[in-house]
Amino acid sequence: MTFNVPGRALAQTLAQKLIARASGRAQVAVGEIVTCGVDMAMFHDSSGPRRLQPMLEELGAQIWDRSRVVLVMDHYVPERDDDSRRIVRIARDWAREQQLPHVYDSQGICHVVVPQHGHIRPGMLCVGGDSHSPTGGAFGAYMFGIGSTEMLGVMVTGEIWLRVPETIRMWWDGALPAGVTAKDMMLHMIGRFGMNGGRYQAVEFAGPAVAALSMQERMTLSNMSAELGAQAGLIAPDATTAAFLAQAGAPPVDMAPWFTDEGAALTHHRFDAATLEPYVAAPHSPANAHGVSRYLGTHVDVAYIGACTGAKLDDLRAAAQVLRGHKVAAGIRLIVAPASLHDQERAREEGVLQVLMDAGAELFPTACGACSGYGDPMGDGITVISTTARNFKGRMGSPTAQVYLGSPYTVAAAALRGCVTDPREVLA
Amino acid sequence: MTADILHRPHRVWRLGADIDTDALAPGHAMKHGIDVIAKHCLEAVRPEFASEVQPGDVIVAGPSFGIGSSREQAAAVLVQLGVAAVIAPSYSGLYFRNAFNLGLLLLTCAEAETLNDGERIALDTTVPVVVSPGGARLACEPVPGFLMDMVRAGGLMNQLRQRGGSPDPQKASNV
Numbered sequence: 314m315t316f317n318v319p320g321r322a323l324a325q326t327l328a329q330k331l332i333a334r335a336s337g338r339a340q341v342a343v344g345e346i347v348t349c350g351v352d353m354a355m356f357h358d359s360s361g362p363r364r365l366q367p368m369l370e371e372l373g374a375q376i377w378d379r380s381r382v383v384l385v386m387d388h389y390v391p392e393r394d395d396d397s398r399r400i401v402r403i404a405r406d407w408a409r410e411q412q413l414p415h416v417y418d419s420q421g422i423c424h425v426v427v428p429q430h431g432h433i434r435p436g437m438l439c440v441g442g443d444s445h446s447p448t449g450g451a452f453g454a455y456m457f458g459i460g461s462t463e464m465l466g467v468m469v470t471g472e473i474w475l476r477v478p479e480t481i482r483m484w485w486d487g488a489l490p491a492g493v494t495a496k497d498m499m500l501h502m503i504g505r506f507g508m509n510g511g512r513y514q515a516v517e518f519a520g521p522a523v524a525a526l527s528m529q530e531r532m533t534l535s536n537m538s539a540e541l542g543a544q545a546g547l548i549a550p551d552a553t554t555a556a557f558l559a560q561a562g563a564p565p566v567d568m569a570p571w572f573t574d575e576g577a578a579l580t581h582h583r584f585d586a587a588t589l590e591p592y593v594a595a596p597h598s599p600a601n602a603h604g605v606s607r608y609l610g611t612h613v614d615v616a617y618i619g620a621c622t623g624a625k626l627d628d629l630r631a632a633a634q635v636l637r638g639h640k641v642a643a644g645i646r647l648i649v650a651p652a653s654l655h656d657q658e659r660a661r662e663e664g665v666l667q668v669l670m671d672a673g674a675e676l677f678p679t680a681c682g683a684c685s686g687y688g689d690p691m692g693d694g695i696t697v698i699s700t701t702a703r704n705f706k707g708r709m710g711s712p713t714a715q716v717y718l719g720s721p722y723t724v725a726a727a728a729l730r731g732c733v734t735d736p737r738e739v740l741a
Numbered sequence: 742m743t744a745d746i747l748h749r750p751h752r753v754w755r756l757g758a759d760i761d762t763d764a765l766a767p768g769h770a771m772k773h774g775i776d777v778i779a780k781h782c783l784e785a786v787r788p789e790f791a792s793e794v795q796p797g798d799v800i801v802a803g804p805s806f807g808i809g810s811s812r813e814q815a816a817a818v819l820v821q822l823g824v825a826a827v828i829a830p831s832y833s834g835l836y837f838r839n840a841f842n843l844g845l846l847l848l849t850c851a852e853a854e855t856l857n858d859g860e861r862i863a864l865d866t867t868v869p870v871v872v873s874p875g876g877a878r879l880a881c882e883p884v885p886g887f888l889m890d891m892v893r894a895g896g897l898m899n900q901l902r903q904r905g906g907s908p909d910p911q912k913a914s915n916v
C-alpha cells in the first residue's frame with residue numbers, strides 16, 4: 314500500500330492514474346497487482362455472444378451491468394454463408410434476450426463505432442474482446458484486449474485484475490510533412506522495436522507531433538499498439554479529444570487529471586516527425602517495415618483501403634487527396650471498405666466518396682471484411698497493398714498472397730501507378 | 742491443489758531464459774486437446790520432461806518465461822501435468838495473466854537461478870518464499886490473496902463455477 318502524503322505525492326504516469334482510479338486507490342506502484350472495476354466492456358459477433366452465452370448459461374449467471382456492455386456486429390456481416398448466418402443470429406438473439414441497450418449491428422467496425430457513440434471517455438477503464446482494443450487508449454482511457462474466459466469473468470463480476478504496467482513513452486517532436494501520417498509513425502516504431510517492443514506494458518504517445526494529430530489519427534496510433542506488443546496505447550486527452558466526444562454526444566468529462574506527471578518513472582524514446590518518410594511493411598510482418606523508397610516499383614494487383622486501422626474518415630480523405638481527378642492504373646483493383654457507416658456518410662457529404670468512385674474504387678461493406686480474410690478473401694498469388702494493421706501469412710485469406718502495409722496515401726498512390734509509390738511524388 | 746501439497750518438497754526442473762510459448766505448447770500439437778499438447782510440452786528443450794514430471798514438481802527458469810504468443814495452452818499444459826509452480830525472475834506480461842486465470846502459480850523470484858536441476862525445495866506461498874535444499878530463503882514478489890484463491894480453485898472458470906455465478910463480496914477487500 315502506498316500512502317498519499319499531502320504535498321509529497323509520488324509522480325505517476327497516466328497509466329498509473331487511470332488504474333489507481335479504477336481500483337479505488339490514491340496511487341498504485343508499477344508491478345503491483347490490483348483489481349479494477351470495469352467502466353465499459355465491448356465485444357463483437359465473433360468474440361462475444363457465441364462464446365459468452367453458453368458459459369453464462371452454464372453458470373446460471375447474469376450480466377453485472379448491461380448499461381456498461383457494448384455489442385458490435387462487424388466481423389461476420391454481411392452474412393454470406395451458413396456459418397456467418399448462424400454466428401450473427403446467435404448475437405442478435407442474445408442481444409434481444411438480454412435487452413442489451415447498446416448494440417450496433419452492421420454499423421461499422423467496433424473500434425471505430427464504439428468511440429463514435431461516446432462510449433469511451435477519459436478516465437475510464439475498459440476491456441474489449443478483440444486484440445485491437447488498445448484503440449480506446451487514444452481517448453485517455455485504459456483499454457485492453459482480453460480472451461473470452463476473462464470476458465466471462467467481467468460479465469459476472471464487473472471486475473478484472475491487472476498488473477500495473479511500466480510506461481514506455483514515445484515522444485514525437487516536430488510536425489509531420491504532407492503525405493506522412495500516424496500509420497507511418499506506427500510502422501516506423503514497430504519496425505524499430507519489433508512486435509514485442511511494447512513488452513505488454515503501457516505505451517504512451519506524446520509530444521507536439523502527437524498533439525497536432527486529429528482524433529482519428531490518434532486512434533490509428535493506439536490501434537497499432539497491438540502490433541507493438543503493448544497492453545495499452547495511451548494518449549493524454551486534450552481539446553481535440555473533448556471536441557470529438559462532444560460531437561459523439563458524450564457527457565462532458567473532466568480532462569484535467571489525465572496526464573503523466575513530470576518526473577514519473579518511465580522509459581522515454583524520442584522521434585522527429587519532420588524527418589519521417591512514408592513507411593511500408595513488407596510481407597509477412599508489420600515489423601518488416603522500412604521507408605517506402607526500399608520498395609518503390611513493386612508491382613501490386615490490389616489496393617485495399619479498409620479496417621479499423623485505415624478506413625476512417627480521415628483515411629478516406631487522405632486517399633481522395635491522392636486520387637482526385639485521376640483513375641487507378643489499368644488492371645488494378647482498388648477496394649474501399651469504410652470503417653463505419655457514419656464515416657461513409659460524412660465522406661459522401663464531403664464528396665470524398667465520389668472522388669474515390671470516380672477513380673475506379675469498388676465500395677465494400679462497412680465491416681471487417683477482407684482484413685481478417687472474411688467475405689472476399691484475396692486470391693492466391695496476388696500482391697496486395699493495404700491500410701490494415703496485419704500482413705501475417707494468410708491473414709487476408711490466401712497464404713500465397715503477398716501483403717504490404719502502408720498509409721492511405723501510400724495505398725492510393727500504389728493504386729494510381731500500379732506499383733509501390735512514394736505518395737509525396739503524386740501529391741506534389 | 743491444496744496448500745498442503747505446496748509445503749512438501751518439490752523437485753526442480755531447471756530451465757534457461759526465454760522459454761517461449763512454442764516450447765511449452767508446440768505449434769504442431771495445437772490442433773489437439775490439452776492432454777495431447779501436454780505430451781509435447783518442452784520436448785524441444787527437455788525431451789524427458791513430459792513423461793517424467795510428477796505432480797507437485799516445480800519449474801525453475803531464467804528471465805522472460807512464457808514469451809511468445811497469447812496461446813493459453815502454454816499455461817494450461819503445466820496445470821495439466823500437475824506442475825505446482827513456476828519460479829523465475831520475470832515473465833512475459835501476457836503469460837502472467839493467462840497463467841493465474843488458468844490456475845497456474847507463478848512466483849517472481851530474483852534469485853531463482855541459484856537453484857539447480859533435480860534439487861528438492863520447499864515453498865511457503867503465504868510469504869511467499871522458496872526454501873533451497875541448503876535452507877536459504879529466497880524471497881518472491883507478493884501474490885495477492887485473490888490470485889492465490891484463483892490458483893487454489895484451478896483458475897477463473899472454476900472459481901466462477903464455485904461461486905455459482907454470483908459476485909464474491911470478499912474479492913475487492915482481498916486486494
Ligand code: SF4
Pocket residue numbers: 422423424443445619620621622680681684685701702
Ligand atoms: S478491421 Fe481488422 S483489425 Fe479491425 S477489428 Fe476488424 S478484423 Fe480486427
